[in-house]
Amino acid sequence: MIAKTKKVADYKKLSTELPTLRYVDPERVYLSLNTDRAKQYSVNVETGDYVKLGQIIGERDGGFFKQPIYSTVSGKVEGFQKKMHPSGMEVDVVVVQNDFKDEYHETITDRPESVIEKMSREEIIDVIKDKAIVGLGGSGFPTYIKLNTDENIDTVIINAVECEPYLSSDYRLIKDQPDDIFKGLKYVMQAMSASQGVIAVKKTKTELIEVLENELRRFKDSNIKIAKLDDYYPQGWEVETIKNALGIKVPSGKLPMEYGVLNINVSTTAAIFEALKHNLPITKRHITINGDAIKFPQNIRTRIGASIKDLIKLSDGFIDEADKIDLIIGGPMMGKSVTTDDVLVNQTVTSVLALKSVETYEEPCVRCGSCVFSCPVDIQPVNIMNAYKRGDKQALENLEVDKCIECGLCAYVCTSKIHLTDYMRKGKNFLR
Ligand code: SF4
Numbered sequence: 268m269i270a271k272t273k274k275v276a277d278y279k280k281l282s283t284e285l286p287t288l289r290y291v292d293p294e295r296v297y298l299s300l301n302t303d304r305a306k307q308y309s310v311n312v313e314t315g316d317y318v319k320l321g322q323i324i325g326e327r328d329g330g331f332f333k334q335p336i337y338s339t340v341s342g343k344v345e346g347f348q349k350k351m352h353p354s355g356m357e358v359d360v361v362v363v364q365n366d367f368k369d370e371y372h373e374t375i376t377d378r379p380e381s382v383i384e385k386m387s388r389e390e391i392i393d394v395i396k397d398k399a400i401v402g403l404g405g406s407g408f409p410t411y412i413k414l415n416t417d418e419n420i421d422t423v424i425i426n427a428v429e430c431e432p433y434l435s436s437d438y439r440l441i442k443d444q445p446d447d448i449f450k451g452l453k454y455v456m457q458a459m460s461a462s463q464g465v466i467a468v469k470k471t472k473t474e475l476i477e478v479l480e481n482e483l484r485r486f487k488d489s490n491i492k493i494a495k496l497d498d499y500y501p502q503g504w505e506v507e508t509i510k511n512a513l514g515i516k517v518p519s520g521k522l523p524m525e526y527g528v529l530n531i532n533v534s535t536t537a538a539i540f541e542a543l544k545h546n547l548p549i550t551k552r553h554i555t556i557n558g559d560a561i562k563f564p565q566n567i568r569t570r571i572g573a574s575i576k577d578l579i580k581l582s583d584g585f586i587d588e589a590d591k592i593d594l595i596i597g598g599p600m601m602g603k604s605v606t607t608d609d610v611l612v613n614q615t616v617t618s619v620l621a622l623k624s625v626e627t628y629e630e631p632c633v634r635c636g637s638c639v640f641s642c643p644v645d646i647q648p649v650n651i652m653n654a655y656k657r658g659d660k661q662a663l664e665n666l667e668v669d670k671c672i673e674c675g676l677c678a679y680v681c682t683s684k685i686h687l688t689d690y691m692r693k694g695k696n697f698l699r
């Protein structure tokens with residue numbers, strides 16, 4: 268029985284200790300044209316065209332934003348097809364056959380630090396917009412919109428907490444590219460005229476803290492600090508991270524920016540560095556391949572547009588004795604289940620988990636109170652479930668189901684194995 272806890276098992280040891288495997292040369296990449304966030308698109312290449320790395324091949328239209336689509340390899344456009352997107356949607360893709368030459372588009376040129384130092388807020392945000400930088404922690408939200416706030420930002424906080432079990436792609440990224448993260452943070456601080464920067468990590472990640480503190484010596488004039496946070500779930504939820512790193516409580520319904528704080532995921536910060544320094548869109552990312560049904564758990568740095576099937580092959584495939592496997596994109600608490608590994612890698616894929624399927628049966632609620640105790644937003648999952656089952660809209664409103672962040676903790680701790688988070692989602696949808 269798991270009860271009254273905010274601790275979840277970690278399962279990160281194996282994948283964090285191994286060096287990152289570099290798999291940046293797939294034979295072909297599948298570049299999604301439409302996505303779950305942007306349903307419309309235009310495309311400006313045809314089958315047989317030669318494209319360069321970093322060349323714009325089309326544009327997505329998400330209604331309130333437009334986003335260029337970049338080729339992440341150089342090579343020949345092989346054609347157009349449908350492919351499964353990490354969101355679970357079937358999307359249209361451009362298939363580019365990699366010529367393994369990494370011939371960069373003419374626009375991909377380095378900016379000297381002396382030029383970056385003089386860039387205005389608008390110029391920095393324009394680069395981030397033009398290079399289609401999005402939240403790499405899984406949100407996929409366009410970063411330029413976040414930065415375009417009217418609020419005065421005093422603190423930029425880099426979220427490197429990575430509290431979901433099994434995930435260690437951010438951990439490996441920091442170990443592999445600490446300099447990029449500090450520089451990316453400095454650029455964002457410059458854009459926002461922020462007086463301080465904070466990198467938030469779990470205090471249990473001592474090796475990582477050592478890497479960051481070593482790097483910090485080179486940035487000692489930048490007013491950057493490392494915040495070492497307790498190890499519980501969901502410490503990486505931005506409200507929790509900000510509360511514990513800065514002592515600022517952001518009330519429900521408010522944005523951190525209203526309190527002078529801009530929260531950015533650590534992988535996004537590295538992407539911002541690449542955009543400003545090298546004028547590069549997101550062409551590669553770290554991904555964790557993990558779970559008890561994977562033969563060789565590890566972290567892989569791969570090209571955007573690669574196939575998840577290939578990443579699983581590179582990890583020696585699934586273990587033979589697993590009868591049935593649950594495949595999840597993202598973490599086990601908030602990730603999405605998919606029915607096939609024939610899925611493309613996009614910017615938001617933090618991890619792929621293969622877990623041995625275990626049959627669980629829901630038992631009646633024993634009113635143990637674990638779900639209420641564990642909920643980070645202080646709502647009552649058990650009462651919300653009952654209100655939903657009764658179809659009681661007023662009770663759902665009174666119980667503030669809309670505050671639920673779908674962190675999955677109530678279902679994880681439930682003594683009776685009730686899929687409480689599903690009820691929270693259903694309750695929210697029912698109210699709408
Ligand atoms: S999923 Fe929602 S209701 Fe359940 S613990 Fe998380 S925030 Fe609370």
Ligand code: SF4
Nearest residue numbers: 632633635636638681
């Ligand atoms: S739903 Fe019932 S059994 Fe499950 S954690 Fe909540 S109170 Fe306990």
